[in-house]
Each structure stands twice: as C-alpha cells, then as structure tokens.
Amino acid sequence: MSWSLGVVQTISACVRLFTPEGGSVLIQTPVYSEFYDMTEAWGRKVVESPFVEEDGAWTVDWADFEAKLRQCDLFLLCNPHNPLGIVWTPEELRRMAALCEKYHVVLVSDEIHSDLIFHGKKHTPTATVADNVITCISGTKTFNLAGLQASAAVFPNAHSKEVYDRFWQRMDIHRNNAFSLTAMEAAFTSGDEWLDQLLPYLSANFDYIRDYCAANIPQIKPNVPDATYLVWLDCRGLGLSNQELHDFMIQKAKLGLNDGVSFGRSLSGFMRLNAACPRSVLEQAMNQLKSAVDGLKR
Structure with a gap:
C-alpha cells in the first residue's frame, strides 16, 4: 500500500505510469467525469463502453465491454459506481477482472464510496475476487474530509508499487501532510x-x-x-x-x-x-x- 494525495491523483498517476504514450483507457459511461479528464490530460484515448438503460435500470453490455476492452491498455472501474450508485456483485467483478487478465489490461478500481452502501447491499472490494487490481481508497467521502487530501493505493505486486512510489519521489513528494493522517486515523478508528x-x-x-x-x-x-x-x-x-x-x-x-x-x-x-x-x-x-x-x- 502507498499513500496518495487523493484518488483522482492516484488515477492520474496510474494512467501516466501504466499505459503507453497514445494508449487507450476504457471507461463505463456514464461515469465520474475525472475519468475522462485524467485520461486525456496525459494524451491517452478514452474508449467508452456505455451502460444499457432500460426502465431506469443500468446494466453492463458485456459484448461491447469485451470488444472495447481488447483495444485498451487500462480499465478504470468505479466500485461502487458514481453516478449510478451501482453496487457490483462478486460475479460481475470477477468477470471484469478475468477479461482484463485475458487481454492484459491494467485494472484500476476507484472505491472511494465503498463505505456508503444502502438497501441491504454489500460492497465487494475488487481485490478480494481478483489478483490483478490497483485499488484506490479513502475516507474523504465517508467522513466529509476531501479538503485534507488523503488517500491510499493498494497494489497487486511490489513492482507496480515501486513504479508508483518512484513517480512521486521524483517530484520530492514523499508523504501526506500530518494533519490529514491524524484526521484519517481518527475517522476510521472513532467514526462508527x-x-x-x-x-x-x-x-x-x-x-x-x-x-x-x-x-x-x-x-x-x-x-x-x-x-x-x-x-x-x-x-x-x-x-x-x-x-x-x-x-x-x-x-x-x-x-x-x-x-x-x-x-x-x-x-x-x-x-x-x-x-x-x-x-x-x-x-x-x-x-x-x-x-x-x-x-x-x-
């Protein structure tokens, strides 16, 4: 696990570090607008796999998802989903991760809203059902602490973590500010x-x-x-x-x-x-x- 200034910053760094110049990033639309912005900021191409909408319910078009995925270098997953509020099932996550592994696509899972689950649903961390996942986590949404800029990234292997850490070290950015760390510790230990x-x-x-x-x-x-x-x-x-x-x-x-x-x-x-x-x-x-x-x- 590595520190991060924020989930958006982690996503941006992953796009920069784990895709080639001119590479492609898959997103499922509609989705958090920063997925577009951080991809295009590094000169990568956004590839959209739209959800299918019927009577207010939004579902994955699996044929389209797989066809688009095989063209891409990285897949940005929103788990749970913003703005549709979808709580992915373990089976859905396994299917996405298996396809990413099949086509050698890096999977980055944004799980910043994972504590905010309703209607008897249960959040499944993508990394619990797949091994090839970079997970972005933070307490900033749950505890209304976004201005403190604190989050973490969990990597599937030491090499990915080393590449990520070196990127920030080159800019002499080595840690979160002390206040944000204290606030996060207090939130997660005393915020029940x-x-x-x-x-x-x-x-x-x-x-x-x-x-x-x-x-x-x-x-x-x-x-x-x-x-x-x-x-x-x-x-x-x-x-x-x-x-x-x-x-x-x-x-x-x-x-x-x-x-x-x-x-x-x-x-x-x-x-x-x-x-x-x-x-x-x-x-x-x-x-x-x-x-x-x-x-x-x-």
Missing part, C-alpha cells in the same frame, strides 16, 4: 457513530427525492442509488437540450447540479444531484425545481 447516523439519513433523503418527484415533478425521474450520496436525475421528460437543461437549472431553478453530459458525452437530458445535505436544504432545492418546472408549462 457518525457513519451509523449518516447512512439512514442519506437513505431517507433519497426516498424524499423519489417521492417528491413522483408527486410533484413527474417529468423528472430520479435513480435511487444503492451506494454513494449522489442521485442521477433523468430529466428527459422536460424536453430540453443539454445546454437548455444546464441554463434552466442555473437560471430558473437556481440550482448548481452537475451536467449529465460530463459523465457521458453522448448522453442527453441527465443531471447529478448531491443529496449529502440537511433535509431543509434538500426541501428548498426540490421546491425551487418544482417552481421552475411549473414555469415551463406556462
């Missing part, structure tokens, strides 16, 4: 009560969004996640283009949501909402959204 209270609160927020939209904004269909604190909103019922939807949320609803197109460049009509906030803030946001949607009907 916080997490035990957080999870049902977030789950109730998801239910509130689902019920509010069903009763007041049926044009918007939220995907209730099994993991993370993020809700994927299907806004296609509003009949707006991506730019129109972006402007509508900011100018009419007065909300700062994430544009769906940044998670999947071929997508249209989606937004991502952060539900990790007090219920009062969420209620205000949903009321503003309803008023803005009502204004479209006039």
Whole structure:
C-alpha cells in the first residue's frame, strides 16, 4: 500500500505510469467525469463502453465491454459506481477482472464510496475476487474530509508499487501532510457513530427525492442509488437540450447540479444531484425545481 494525495491523483498517476504514450483507457459511461479528464490530460484515448438503460435500470453490455476492452491498455472501474450508485456483485467483478487478465489490461478500481452502501447491499472490494487490481481508497467521502487530501493505493505486486512510489519521489513528494493522517486515523478508528447516523439519513433523503418527484415533478425521474450520496436525475421528460437543461437549472431553478453530459458525452437530458445535505436544504432545492418546472408549462 502507498499513500496518495487523493484518488483522482492516484488515477492520474496510474494512467501516466501504466499505459503507453497514445494508449487507450476504457471507461463505463456514464461515469465520474475525472475519468475522462485524467485520461486525456496525459494524451491517452478514452474508449467508452456505455451502460444499457432500460426502465431506469443500468446494466453492463458485456459484448461491447469485451470488444472495447481488447483495444485498451487500462480499465478504470468505479466500485461502487458514481453516478449510478451501482453496487457490483462478486460475479460481475470477477468477470471484469478475468477479461482484463485475458487481454492484459491494467485494472484500476476507484472505491472511494465503498463505505456508503444502502438497501441491504454489500460492497465487494475488487481485490478480494481478483489478483490483478490497483485499488484506490479513502475516507474523504465517508467522513466529509476531501479538503485534507488523503488517500491510499493498494497494489497487486511490489513492482507496480515501486513504479508508483518512484513517480512521486521524483517530484520530492514523499508523504501526506500530518494533519490529514491524524484526521484519517481518527475517522476510521472513532467514526462508527457518525457513519451509523449518516447512512439512514442519506437513505431517507433519497426516498424524499423519489417521492417528491413522483408527486410533484413527474417529468423528472430520479435513480435511487444503492451506494454513494449522489442521485442521477433523468430529466428527459422536460424536453430540453443539454445546454437548455444546464441554463434552466442555473437560471430558473437556481440550482448548481452537475451536467449529465460530463459523465457521458453522448448522453442527453441527465443531471447529478448531491443529496449529502440537511433535509431543509434538500426541501428548498426540490421546491425551487418544482417552481421552475411549473414555469415551463406556462
């Protein structure tokens, strides 16, 4: 295991170190926008394997996944998935890892949301079902400590770890700051009560969004996640283009949501909402959204 300034920094370093110049990186879309950014920042090509969506459920297109994977040098897996909130089963993870091994593709698993699991689901660390995995972990999402910049990377072998460590040492970056290490230790050793209270609160927020939209904004269909604190909103019922939807949320609803197109460049009509906030803030946001949607009907 090695220290890291953050999961994004680890992903960036892995793309740089474990793919050739001009190489290709597979992502499953929609997915965390930094997967695009960190790949393209190093001059690598993004290869998209879109999820199949049917009646609000998103699943892997396995034929497409395998066909795309064999063209690539590295696969960025989001486990659990952001923004769809998918909790991968051990069987799904084994299948992905086996295909990566078959085609000699480096597998990097972003597991930053692994403590935020709901509805009786259970997180399976990818490295527990496969040997060829670089795992990115952190307590920053769980305990709201992102500004401290602390995480870790777990490697499948000494050589990969040595390559990674040497990369940071060349820049004279040898460790996390002492404050972040102390905060992480405190969070993971004494934060059980916080997490035990957080999870049902977030789950109730998801239910509130689902019920509010069903009763007041049926044009918007939220995907209730099994993991993370993020809700994927299907806004296609509003009949707006991506730019129109972006402007509508900011100018009419007065909300700062994430544009769906940044998670999947071929997508249209989606937004991502952060539900990790007090219920009062969420209620205000949903009321503003309803008023803005009502204004479209006039």
